[in-house]
Amino acid sequence: PPHSIVAIHGLNGHREASFTADNGVLWLRDLLPEAFPSARILTCGYDARTRGPNRSQQTTSDMSVNFVANLSGFRLSNRTNDRPLIFIAHSFGGIILKNVGGTIQ
DSSP states (O other), X not given: OOOEEEEXXXXXXXXXXXXXXXXXXXXXXXXXXXXXXXOEEEEEXXXXXXXXXXXXXXXXXXXXXXXXXXXXXXXXXXXXXTSOEEEEEOTXXXXXXXXXXXXXX
């Protein structure tokens, strides 16, 4: 079956801006589909602000639980939960991914 590729940004990142080059190329959207034409490419955002008065109050555990719930719910509602997953995790996104272990449906 085709794969789903899921990108998770790091601290103070953004689900699109973190994967966009200075020239405006969002490589997940603009380049990756050429290499994996049958893959569904997703980005997952979370509140990653660590500075200022509006910084996130979520714990790592909260972020991990929300990530699993959102991704699993999306996959079930779109009937794509049979697709193998490939993850691209940047910085703190890797810690979130490590925390979820094998719990994604």
